[in-house]
Amino acid sequence: MSGYLVWGLILLLLIGGTLFLRYRYPEGSSGRRRMKWGFWALVILIVGLFLNYTLPSHDVVRITNTYNRLTTVSWENAWAYASPDTGTGEGTQTRDIRFIEAVHDDDSVVVFRNEDTGWVWPPYFKYDSSNLHAEASNLRSDKAAPQWVMVTYYGWRLPILSIYPNAVKVRAVDSADATVLPWVNILILTALALLILMLRRMWLQFRERTIDPVVEDAGDFLEGIDAQADAARAQARGWWGRFIAWINTWRQKPRP
Amino acid sequence: MIAILRLLLFAFIGLSVFYLLLGAYWRSLRREALEKQWDAAPPDGQGAAERNAFIAKGMEAYERGLKKKLLWLVYVIPMGLIVIIAYVQNYQ
Numbered sequence: 001m002s003g004y005l006v007w008g009l010i011l012l013l014l015i016g017g018t019l020f021l022r023y024r025y026p027e028g029s030s031g032r033r034r035m036k037w038g039f040w041a042l043v044i045l046i047v048g049l050f051l052n053y054t055l056p057s058h059d060v061v062r063i064t065n066t067y068n069r070l071t072t073v074s075w076e077n078a079w080a081y082a083s084p085d086t087g088t089g090e091g092t093q094t095r096d097i098r099f100i101e102a103v104h105d106d107d108s109v110v111v112f113r114n115e116d117t118g119w120v121w122p123p124y125f126k127y128d129s130s131n132l133h134a135e136a137s138n139l140r141s142d143k144a145a146p147q148w149v150m151v152t153y154y155g156w157r158l159p160i161l162s163i164y165p166n167a168v169k170v171r172a173v174d175s176a177d178a179t180v181l182p183w184v185n186i187l188i189l190t191a192l193a194l195l196i197l198m199l200r201r202m203w204l205q206f207r208e209r210t211i212d213p214v215v216e217d218a219g220d221f222l223e224g225i226d227a228q229a230d231a232a233r234a235q236a237r238g239w240w241g242r243f244i245a246w247i248n249t250w251r252q253k254p255r256p
Numbered sequence: 257m258i259a260i261l262r263l264l265l266f267a268f269i270g271l272s273v274f275y276l277l278l279g280a281y282w283r284s285l286r287r288e289a290l291e292k293q294w295d296a297a298p299p300d301g302q303g304a305a306e307r308n309a310f311i312a313k314g315m316e317a318y319e320r321g322l323k324k325k326l327l328w329l330v331y332v333i334p335m336g337l338i339v340i341i342a343y344v345q346n347y348q
Contacts, residue, residue, distance in 0.1 A: 119259040126346065127342075201281075206284070
């Protein structure tokens with residue numbers, strides 16, 4: 001089955017489920033209140049997982065092997081690989097991918113893939129996989145004389161989906177306890193938080209200056225028509241109602 | 257090569273949307289500040305026409321001011337970041 005079809009079906013299911021829950025638990029019911037909590041928890045979880053996947057992480061390892069092998073990528077794990085046109089990819093199903101095998105100080109193992117990100121997501125703009133592979137091969141060492149390496153990577157190792165974190169940088173370090181201050185992450189998260197605050201203030205300003213005056217006008221106009229006034233004011237509550245009222249000002253006004 | 261052109265195209269579209277939104281937001285802030293400045297101490301015997309003229313004059317000064325020019329950083333900073341990231345990532 002094609003990947004687009006599967007993800008399309010999943011999206012349809014999500015939309016259908018949302019609509020069903022919307023009508024099953026009307027505004028004001030206790031189910032709706034719990035649903036709102038659940039919704040925001042889910043949003044935070046998804047954003048958190050997304051950032052956890054995308055932002056750079058660091059790991060101190062000893063590189064034991066570097067190689068490439070033909071790897072089959074299909075719909076369930078294609079999202080964790082480079083898009084086919086960024087370098088090593090030949091077909092959409094099977095491609096030759098470079099891997100870096102490594103062990104931690106406590107003998108637990110980790111396998112990185114080494115793929116170009118190209119000019120698409122995530123924005124590492126990495127197109128030096130071959131050089132990185134040469135550096136990683138140069139830093140190979142055995143247990144007797146370990147050469148510890150700080151690997152910068154993003155992504156997850158999930159064996160059940162056959163996905164691997166993508167190494168973006170390797171750097172020789174003195175000991176297995178080396179640490180690094182994640183200043184890139186600090187910068188990105190700070191910028192994101194500032195951007196969200198900024199967008200919120202922009203929205204509030206737009207509402208205060210553009211939508212609210214319109215709603216007040218509409219309220220004044222409807223004062224005379226008792227029956228409709230209540231319904232309109234009820235509708236004008238909430239940001240969606242205000243937005244609709246603003247849209248309605250584009251319509252031709254009835255003559256008094 | 258097509259991929260980098262595609263990135264630039266989509267970045268340009270996205271940044272243009274943000275440029276317009278931020279521009280409208282700053283204009284709105286400036287206009288609100290001018291209105292408040294006038295309403296806090298309206299000169300005697302002057303009405304709506306003088307108020308509108310005062311605001312129009314203030315907005316004209318804003319359109320020529322430094323802040324309006326700084327709005328171009330919306331394009332400059334992300335494009336600069338792309339170049340810096342690509343350089344740090346790929347060259348030692």
